[in-house]
Amino acid sequence: MITVLKGTHDVILDEASKYTYVEQVLIRVAETYGFKEFRTPIIEASNLFTRSVGDSSDIVRKEMYTFLDKGERSITLRPELTAGVVRSMVNNKLFIEQDYPKKAYYVGPCFRYERPQQGRYRQFNQFGVECVGVNNSYRDSEVIILAYNALKMLGFKDITLKINTLGDEESRLNYKTVLKEYFKEHLNSMCPDCHERYNLNPLRILDCKVHEDQEIVKNAPKMSNFLTENAKKAFEEVKAILTENGVKYDVDDSLVRGLDYYSGVVFEFHYTSKQGKNYGAIGAGGHYNKLVKELEGPDIEGIGFAMGIERLVSVMNDDNLFDEIDLEDTMLDVYILPIGEENIAYSLSFANKLRSLGYATEVCLENKGMSQMFKKAERRRAKLALILGENEIKNGEVVVKNLALKEQETIKMEDLVEYLDEILIKEE
Numbered sequence: 056m057i058t059v060l061k062g063t064h065d066v067i068l069d070e071a072s073k074y075t076y077v078e079q080v081l082i083r084v085a086e087t088y089g090f091k092e093f094r095t096p097i098i099e100a101s102n103l104f105t106r107s108v109g110d111s112s113d114i115v116r117k118e119m120y121t122f123l124d125k126g127e128r129s130i131t132l133r134p135e136l137t138a139g140v141v142r143s144m145v146n147n148k149l150f151i152e153q154d155y156p157k158k159a160y161y162v163g164p165c166f167r168y169e170r171p172q173q174g175r176y177r178q179f180n181q182f183g184v185e186c187v188g189v190n191n192s193y194r195d196s197e198v199i200i201l202a203y204n205a206l207k208m209l210g211f212k213d214i215t216l217k218i219n220t221l222g223d224e225e226s227r228l229n230y231k232t233v234l235k236e237y238f239k240e241h242l243n244s245m246c247p248d249c250h251e252r253y254n255l256n257p258l259r260i261l262d263c264k265v266h267e268d269q270e271i272v273k274n275a276p277k278m279s280n281f282l283t284e285n286a287k288k289a290f291e292e293v294k295a296i297l298t299e300n301g302v303k304y305d306v307d308d309s310l311v312r313g314l315d316y317y318s319g320v321v322f323e324f325h326y327t328s329k330q331g332k333n334y335g336a337i338g339a340g341g342h343y344n345k346l347v348k349e350l351e352g353p354d355i356e357g358i359g360f361a362m363g364i365e366r367l368v369s370v371m372n373d374d375n376l377f378d379e380i381d382l383e384d385t386m387l388d389v390y391i392l393p394i395g396e397e398n399i400a401y402s403l404s405f406a407n408k409l410r411s412l413g414y415a416t417e418v419c420l421e422n423k424g425m426s427q428m429f430k431k432a433e434r435r436r437a438k439l440a441l442i443l444g445e446n447e448i449k450n451g452e453v454v455v456k457n458l459a460l461k462e463q464e465t466i467k468m469e470d471l472v473e474y475l476d477e478i479l480i481k482e483e
């Protein structure tokens with residue numbers, strides 16, 4: 056049997072309804088903040104990611120799905136969407152008109168060749184936003200508030216928001232020099248990845264997950280001691296605006312994020328389900344200063360975040376957050392039971408009339424006995440079963456059975472729409 060590839064998964068049936076629900080809530084919230092949808096390609100030129108996500112990131116170093124196409128071009132399945140969205144803003148000349156900020160939201164699959172584990176897939180879905188231009192703490196805070204409120208809208212109550220600042224260029228330069236000095240002494244006992252990070256970007260060592268390295272990492276000098284006055288001020292402003300807006304946060308000075316393009320404020324959302332399961336960050340993001348320019352846009356800065364739909368759905372499943380949500384919209388309204396093969400064709404066109412009125416309708420496409428058709432209707436989780444036989448059609452009537460109440464009645468065709476509206480819309 057051919058099965059899904061390692062680290063990938065089918066999202067089907069009820070689970071798919073949950074994905075759609077979560078995505079729609081996130082999209083709705085982003086739209087209330089004035090963000091517009093961007094759909095960028097899944098395949099991109101590989102150097103888009105080496106130039107943006109960065110050579111020192113785990114993503115570029117070992118997780119990209121990269122291949123040569125038939126024209127010998129190096130292509131990569133996008134590991135994240137920020138780079139593609141900013142590239143599209145540049146390519147489509149959105150920055151010519153300087154009514155900043157440019158606001159994009161996106162949703163779609165990403166690909167990373169990671170070791171699959173709880174909450175970690177090789178193909179997964181992200182929802183995210185990018186807000187580019189207008190470089191100040193109001194913009195940065197508003198994007199974090201958006202993410203926080205979107206999680207609230209999904210029903211999350213105790214979200215942990217960790218924030219930190221990576222400072223400005225000057226802060227980071229000072230800090231990197233000090234970090235290099237510190238890690239130089241310990242490098243011999245550290246993991247091979249840290250050796251590489253030491254040369255490419257010593258900040259990345261702070262993100263090392265290897266157990267034996269933790270003590271060394273913990274005792275490393277802290278970024279907060281190397282911030283310039285401007286960087287400190289910007290961080291203080293963001294924190295004040297978050298507090299003013301009722302957003303609770305914890306400052307975590309070990310938070311550096313795994314992508315090279317970040318600067319300034321960075322953040323992660325964590326949530327542990329009631330059963331104690333932690334799927335890693337459910338969302339994360341940060342400010343970027345050089346990304347737009349790196350992709351040949353103007354010298355402007357932006358901020359964005361991404362949330363993992365898989366992780367959101369997993370924690371929501373664990374904590375029964377879907378129980379309070381009406382996913383019934385996805386249920387079938389009407390299942391038509393044609394009596395005898397000769398009435399199937401009539402039932403098909405009748406179903407189309409109901410669909411054009413907005414009712415999800417299916418027809419039993421085979422000539423089956425009544426009890427079998429009722430069983431099918433129940434398996435389909437239809438709200439109503441409609442019986443269409445020779446007599447009903449001749450008399451301009453239809454027999455309707457409410458499958459939940461187990462009540463059956465005969466309705467005149469001309470009264471049916473009113474009847475359906477009453478039963479099905481009243482329920483919502």
Ligand code: AMP
Binds near residue numbers: 174338362
């Ligand atoms: P990142 O782009 O690494 O900042 O990730 C943003 C969000 O995407 C994370 O907070 C996760 O929720 C989700 N995510 C990242 N990698 C994976 C993965 N391999 N599988 C599932 N979700 C992921």
